[in-house]
Structures are given as C-alpha cells and as structure tokens.
Amino acid sequence: MAKNTTVVCPKCGAHIAIADHQHVAIGIVIGKDSGLGTVELPLENEQPKKKTKAQLRIDAMKAAGMDVSRFFCMKDGKGEETVVAEQHEDGSCSIIEDNDPIVQKIVDAGSLHNAHLFKQHVLAQVLKMMTRYDYENGGLKRDYRGRLDMSHFTERMNYMNYAYSWQVVRDELKRQAAMERHGDNKSLTEDCRWYDKALVLAMFDHHEHLMRELCEVLRERNHKGRKYIGLQGVDGLVPKKQSAPGYIYCDEISAMFKKLLSFRSPLAKATTIKDLYAALCKFMDAARPGKLSYHASEIKKREDRVEIAACEEWKNAYKGYGGYFSMQNLILFHGCRIVINTIGKGGAVESKKLSKDDSIKKLDEWADEHLNDGYWMLGALKQLIIDNGFNVERKRAEWYAMKNK
Numbered sequence: 001m002a003k004n005t006t007v008v009c010p011k012c013g014a015h016i017a018i019a020d021h022q023h024v025a026i027g028i029v030i031g032k033d034s035g036l037g038t039v040e041l042p043l044e045n046e047q048p049k050k051k052t053k054a055q056l057r058i059d060a061m062k063a064a065g066m067d068v069s070r071f072f073c074m075k076d077g078k079g080e081e082t083v084v085a086e087q088h089e090d091g092s093c094s095i096i097e098d099n100d101p102i103v104q105k106i107v108d109a110g111s112l113h114n115a116h117l118f119k120q121h122v123l124a125q126v127l128k129m130m131t132r133y134d135y136e137n138g139g140l141k142r143d144y145r146g147r148l149d150m151s152h153f154t155e156r157m158n159y160m161n162y163a164y165s166w167q168v169v170r171d172e173l174k175r176q177a178a179m180e181r182h183g184d185n186k187s188l189t190e191d192c193r194w195y196d197k198a199l200v201l202a203m204f205d206h207h208e209h210l211m212r213e214l215c216e217v218l219r220e221r222n223h224k225g226r227k228y229i230g231l232q233g234v235d236g237l238v239p240k241k242q243s244a245p246g247y248i249y250c251d252e253i254s255a256m257f258k259k260l261l262s263f264r265s266p267l268a269k270a271t272t273i274k275d276l277y278a279a280l281c282k283f284m285d286a287a288r289p290g291k292l293s294y295h296a297s298e299i300k301k302r303e304d305r306v307e308i309a310a311c312e313e314w315k316n317a318y319k320g321y322g323g324y325f326s327m328q329n330l331i332l333f334h335g336c337r338i339v340i341n342t343i344g345k346g347g348a349v350e351s352k353k354l355s356k357d358d359s360i361k362k363l364d365e366w367a368d369e370h371l372n373d374g375y376w377m378l379g380a381l382k383q384l385i386i387d388n389g390f391n392v393e394r395k396r397a398e399w400y401a402m403k404n405k
Helices: 053-063 117-130 153-159 162-182 185-191 197-217 250-262 264-269 273-287 289-300 312-333 356-369 374-388 392-403
Strands: 006-008 038-040 071-075 081-087 093-096 221-223 226-230 247-249 339-343 349-353
Touching: 053 071, 117 153, 117 312, 117 374, 117 392, 153 312, 162 185, 162 197, 162 273, 162 289, 162 312, 185 312, 197 250, 197 264, 197 273, 197 289, 197 312, 226 250, 247 250, 250 264, 264 273, 273 289, 312 356, 312 374, 339 374, 356 374
Parallel strands: 006 038
Antiparallel strands: 071 081, 081 093, 221 226, 226 247, 339 349
C-alpha cells in the first residue's frame, strides 16, 4: 500500500489539502498516492525578515558579553520595535535609553560603544595575577582544601618593574583625558578615585627621593680631573650636559635636580586631566623615570639584581582599581551578585544576595570607604567569586580559546 503524502505550511505548520490523484507543480509532481511522505511547501521569493533596531541593540549587547536574558523589545506608538526594556528581579521594568551609561550607542554596524567594556581586560589581568598555574597537576593551583588559590596578586604585582608603574599611570591619564573630552563624567569619576593628581605627585616625590639616594650611593669616578657617576635616564634633565650619555659629572647634579623639580609645579597646578596628562608626558620624556631600574642593586644595597619597587601609593591604587573594576564586570556581565552577611536573632548569621543594581551601589560604597585600602578591595573580589561560585578556571580557558582563534 502506498504511503500517503501531506503538504505542510512552513510558517504555521498547517496541512495543505490536496485531492486524491491531483497533481500540484512545485518542482515535483505530488499526490496522495505519490508515496513521498511529508513535503514542506516552499514559498516563492521569500526574504529573511530584517531585524529591528531594538533587536540589533540586544544582539550588540550580547556580543559585548552582557547578560541579556532579562532584556526584551517593545513597540512604540507607530508599532515599530525601537525600545529596549529590562525586567528586574522584583518584576518591575525599566527602559534602556540610547544614552544609558551601560548602553552608550548602537552604531550602524551593530556594535556597542560602551566606556565600561574595555575594562573587561582588567578582569582578565586581575584573575591571571591572582591565580598561578600548577604545572604538576595541569591546572590552576589549589589550596589544601581543594579550593582555588587566589593569593598571588601581590607577589605578581611586585614582579612588575618600576617603569611599569609609570606607564600604567600615563596610560590611565590618557584614557581619562579622552573621557573628559567626550563628557563621560561617570567613567571619569570612577577612574579618578585611584589615578589622580595626588597619586602623580606622590610618585614624583618618591622618584626624587630615589634619585637623591642614588647620587649618594653610586661610586664616584674620575675623568680628566672631574668626578662623575653612572646614572641612567637623566640626559634630558641637564641643560648643556657635558658628560657622556648614561653618566653625569658631579658638578652637574645640582642643575639636574633643579630641572627635575621644575616639572613638579605644572603637575601640581594642573586643573584638568588634559593639563595633568600633558605635564606628566613632558616629565617622563625628560626624566625617563623607568631607567632607575638599572640601578636597583645600588638602591637596595645588594649585590644581586633586583627591581625597584613602585611607591606604596601606586600599589594601593593598582589593587583598588583592579578589585573595583573586576567586581563591576562580574556583576554587570557575568551574573555575580554581592552577598551581605548580617547577624540575626539568636546570633545566627543571615546571608542576603543583593540585586544587580543594589550590588553596583554597594560596590561604589565600598570603593569610597576603602579608597586607601586597595588590599580590602581585592579581598572583596575573592569573596564575590566564592559566594557566586564563579568558575575562574573555565573563564580563563574560554578567553584563551578566543584569543587563539
């Protein structure tokens, strides 16, 4: 007995009625007795439906790494989907405007301009510095209880040379100048918590102290009756320098420090990020502070090669900045939430997981309260990872796979 044939609409799934032994031309001849089984009826000149502006915005946010599970499209008065809304955990909804600080602007290509997205590299770097690869077990190092060991940040930070600390500040001020130029006050306020004029001046004073210490401990030599010392990176600080590059006559040292101190006033008087960045660039181009790493052994009074450590103010800023923006990214893009522990009745500890918005508010409160306690922000980051069960090892593997595509 021949198998019956049915024709199905590809849109609604409805069966198309056809008469017994009737032939319908759709590239093939079919009938109930043709034995073709189920045939999906093709539509002539069918074009793929063009995505709306709202759908493109959601696609761009998803491609940027944001959690879009609670986002949906809404129609305006003309019946067009142009509005994107987010449903919160309490059931309320909010409209995501085009100028939202998280969703800045959707460009024609469907990509997302967002000042926070580039900070995701901070999260990747911090996680890399916090953890260490265990070559014996083929994975990240764990403690005796089997938990991921996240105690290596300070050790890895101390491996960074003195020049790195100056380059970090220079790069951050360059980004801040761009934020200032484009009026991105929210991102600028977040960055200026740690990398600001006070930090630059502290680093300058620390550098001057190192320079004076070097001039005292470096061995003096003689060249044609004139004493000199070997000092790297100061050629741009001595007007009409007579000594060879990498060296300085002792009678040129006072002029060198006079020129060095002349760079402090523009740094202190800067009223805008643009002025501060310009003054810092002039100082670094002339003084080349990173070159002091060549004299680390003399400063530390050790025979073996060591690196000069950055000043304590920079270490605090580096930890605080890394902890803050790592937590911000985990909350905004990876579904993590801050857990607050309180003492309930009878002395029992009660835990409450905050919403995304409340987590961001709490994070900003922590940043202001612990501005000078960068290590505290790193500790809060570790706790956030533990409370949310965030898989650091899997995320690092994903980033590594994406990088090597």
